[in-house]
Amino acid sequence: MLKFDERGLIPVVVQDADTKEVLMLAYANEEALKKTVETGFAHYWSRSRKKLWMKGETSGNVQEVVDVRVDCDCDAILYIVRQKGVACHTGNYSCFFRRLSDEVCD
Template sequence: MQDSKSDSDGCDFSNAVNIEFKFENGLIPAIVQDAESKEVLMFAYMNEEAFRLTLETKIAHYWSRSRQSLWKKGETSGHYQHVINIFFDCDADCLLLFVRQDGGACHEGYRSCFYRSIDGEIVGEKVFDEKEVY
């Protein structure tokens, strides 16, 4: 599976504005949406290295708070997030990534991590068997 898309897709991150982003305790929240459907796929944190690697590779990288380590989304599962564009909020303390998602974003096998309603009903699409991937 290919883990990057050509430079002609999405923004040219080499022209990223020089903004002083607010990394609280070394992290900045990142909301991830499908670039085409606008479905919210997941929420994660980035540290400065994850943010830099994401800009350089156009593949989403995050900081795992539970494992205390950097992770490249899709490295284990093959379900990469190809970053099409990145936006930031008015306070420069939150990121919004528009991505092209390969397979599912959720480690439990769903397209989106937001696959349950507040009453517990499964409303999302299961796209892979997590037991076969992890």
């Protein structure tokens, strides 16, 4: 049984199927996870917009899901994907392009 938090969300780590690079961290609710499994494309819950969204629905940078895994505590999910385009809204391939020593987040 998956352990969703008090808001009904679970963190999702996203990894490139070929390079194994970590692309992003997002959140899913039960509906997003169900849509991901049903369609084979990554769906998430936007905490800021408070709505379900499919990665790439406006940008075209979709994530085809190869596998979905659950961590040992059942409180986090891993989407293994084939990324089309970039994962980050900044235009970078991965959201993890900064080093802690390089920049401070605003």
